Amino acid sequence: MSGRQGNEGSDPVRNRQWLLKTRPHGLPSPGDFELVESELSSRDLKDGELLVRNRLFLCAPTMRNWMSGQANSLFPVQPLGRPMMAPAAGEVVHSKHAAYRPGDRLTYFGSWSDYEIIAPAGGNVSRVADDMSLTEAMGPLGLNPQTAYFGVTRVAPPKPGDVALVSGAAGSTGATAAQIYRLLGARVIGVAGGSEKCEWLLKTCRLDAAIDYKNENVRDRLKSLCPDGVNIFFDNVGGDILQAAVDHMARRGRIVVCGQIASYNDDATAEGPRNMMRVVYGSIRIEGFLRSDYLEHVCEAVGRLREWMARGEVVHRIDIRRGFSAAPAVFADLFNGRNAGTLLIEVDIKS
Amino acid sequence: MSGRQGNEGSDPVRNRQWLLKTRPHGLPSPGDFELVESELSSRDLKDGELLVRNRLFLCAPTMRNWMSGQANSLFPVQPLGRPMMAPAAGEVVHSKHAAYRPGDRLTYFGSWSDYEIIAPAGGNVSRVADDMSLTEAMGPLGLNPQTAYFGVTRVAPPKPGDVALVSGAAGSTGATAAQIYRLLGARVIGVAGGSEKCEWLLKTCRLDAAIDYKNENVRDRLKSLCPDGVNIFFDNVGGDILQAAVDHMARRGRIVVCGQIASYNDDATAEGPRNMMRVVYGSIRIEGFLRSDYLEHVCEAVGRLREWMARGEVVHRIDIRRGFSAAPAVFADLFNGRNAGTLLIEVDIKS
Structure with a gap:
């Protein structure tokens, strides 16, 4: 049940999180968020849950909608004082789900945290194929x-x-x-x-x-x-x-x-x-x-995108920024035109 | 080539028309229209055209849009000083089209006129089946x-x-x-x-x-x-x-x-x-x-509507008002809730 590298096997883990503190007016700014640290233990896992280590976050424009709190009754609103929801990719550290093992690589509906607990049963968890990097899974094929x-x-x-x-x-x-x-x-x-x-x-x-x-x-x-x-x-x-x-x-x-x-x-x-x-x-x-709406056709999409990209028929630009602590500032670049392509945040795990 | 009844065979015919004089603001009123009389002769017919005698007009709410002159580039705007466009039913009086004869009963994109010249080639002309009255063609099956x-x-x-x-x-x-x-x-x-x-x-x-x-x-x-x-x-x-x-x-x-x-x-x-x-x-x-958009399926629509109506499964109310001269006032009833069902104007041909 231990992680594969160094400190990740320690339990509990130190966990940084960016909480949404205030709902932004206009462009979201770092002041709307608060960086907190706490501990997360595999003992917190319930049956069917996974403790994952986040590696990459996708900055998606629609996350700005989640922050605004305008009820549309169709999509979860980001709660204040909770870690900012974000599409994420990472690895399983501990598993209480029979189908997942430590080291499994996944994409999921996560949050701006070093580590978090997710439940595959919600339908928001996908495995990353062996021949695909997490960056590919979040960028060109994401x-x-x-x-x-x-x-x-x-x-x-x-x-x-x-x-x-x-x-x-x-x-x-x-x-x-x-x-x-x-x-x-x-x-x-x-x-x-x-x-x-x-x-x-x-x-x-x-x-x-x-x-x-x-x-x-x-x-x-x-x-x-x-x-x-x-x-x-x-x-x-x-x-x-x-x-x-x-x-x-x-x-x-x-x-x-x-x-x-x-x-x-x-x-x-x-x-x-x-x-x-x-x-x-x-x-x-x-x-x-x-x-x-098309989850059952994701393999088809990935297959065709990969083929087109391999042939150079579809190009994809990716813009990876390193540093968990800069997440809110990086996100803002989506709206000021400073990103060039899919904007990803690479999580730098604290030692 | 003469009409089937009384004065309709005379050529030229006296022709009343309601012209749109001013674009209405708010509810259209009779003052926005002008009643004029002129003569229309079968000699005005070009090849492929029909001279028709209008019997019934449908008051359709969308006609109010045509009056407003807001360009949408997708639908003809009612020109000022021209007879008000209206869905109509009537009979052929003179024909210069090989497929139509005097007495043929039709529905078409017409205008508030006793008589008018229409061209079937435009695609806005339909024959009324022998077992259907003009009122049925304009009302319950229209x-x-x-x-x-x-x-x-x-x-x-x-x-x-x-x-x-x-x-x-x-x-x-x-x-x-x-x-x-x-x-x-x-x-x-x-x-x-x-x-x-x-x-x-x-x-x-x-x-x-x-x-x-x-x-x-x-x-x-x-x-x-x-x-x-x-x-x-x-x-x-x-x-x-x-x-x-x-x-x-x-x-x-x-x-x-x-x-x-x-x-x-x-x-x-x-x-x-x-x-x-x-x-x-x-x-x-x-x-x-x-x-x-579905012209090729009109027979299907009419067939099924007729069957449902015959069985009492679909009811249809019809509100026929007599009198060409009241056309603008009758039309206004569409917007003040004074009509009960499909609102039709029956043309009273002047003798």
Whole structure:
């Protein structure tokens, strides 16, 4: 029942945790969190539970929603005074579950803690295949690319000749979605902030066009790039870009609502289309989705993503930051454009 | 080539028309229209066109949108100074189209005119079957019930045990949709204004529950009627009822956007959901549609509606008003709740 390396076998373990102290207004800042230390013992484990050592955290924009505490009755709200919930990858240290052993590598719905107790029965625990690193499991083959895969292939697969518009296209979900649309035969337009990101979309992701929303008029560019309208809009951003897209959708257009990052730091909620009659007259479909709707197809997603990436057909950028103690500051980079690709926090276990 | 009765054979014919003079603000009033008379001759017909005598007009709420001139680039805007566009039924008087003869009975996209010239090639002309009256073609088997049929069977068919919520449930589209949901096995809740309409929904349409939005709190009633949420929302109304429904949708719920009558008399457009993250976290689908998306299945719709109505399983109310000259005033009754069922205007041809 001991861990495989040095101090990790000690029991109880010293455990750092970042608690959410106050609900942020606007951009979350380190002051909204509190770093605490306590002890965690394998004696705290109940039957069916695992004590895991966290290795990597994914910084996902949607975590900002969990912090805001706006009840939507569909997703757990981050409680104040509790460790910040986060997608995580790590290793089993102690197991009271027959199917798991120390050393097993997993991804799960965790929290900003060195160690924590998780229960596989909740459905939020996945094994990491032997031929995959934890970084791969969290980055190129992880939550964001899988989300993109299901959004494109299940929610709005393209028909030949379709124009697919992707917002947040330089983000890890958006870039993957855009490239899959390209692979599946659509003409793809990416929307991103700044000329550098747009150049990356054109040159490296090989999109057909890119719109720099910080320096260009999205509506005008849409009109000139696709006079017959947008057939598919894969939306990570919401806000003004969503409004421009709705007004420029072709008849029977489909909008995949993956995220609404434009509003995550507002105290207000993310507004939908302001002209629903366009939705009626256009026979437009707007559909939200979660990766977890497609859990039984995760192997398919990982397999196809891996193949595309091996062939260089889908590129993925990853941005790993070291240091548990910087977690809140690193997370904020998601919203100030300072990350380049999937943003991961590598946990530096204290000795 | 002459008509079958009396003066209709005369050529040219005297032709009354209601022109849209000004775009209404709020409820459209007779002052927004102008009654003019002119002559129309079969000599004005081009190849492929028909001169028709209008017999019945359908008052459809969506006509109010056409009047407002808000460009949505998907539906023709009613031009000022031109006869008001309206779904119509009538008879061919003269034909320059090989497939149509005088006396043929048709429904079409017409206008508030005694006579007019239409072109079947546009796709907006349908023949009325020999065993069907024009009133049946415009009322119980017409545009509104067909719209309901396609919305229910194509856009969001119910699964066993689904809770289906229908707004504008006492209107001819809503009532048909609600009854079809009931027939297909859903538990159906109708929302309507006033206790009389709600009683009609419960007793005559045999819905499971009715919410009187004028006298009840829609959110509270939804919570108590369906604690596990709404699976399907068939929306004719939009506005506050749409917001309440979005907030109360079950996971993977589907919203059929048929109309947004709450906002038709506003100068503003109809707002969509104000919390798109609920759409994401709930994997909710919102889909607009038009009857015309399903033209190739109209026979199926008419056949099934007729069968259900013959068996008394779907009831339909019809409210026929006589008099071309009252058309604008009759139309206004759609929005002040003074109609009871499908509102038709019967054209009284001048002698």
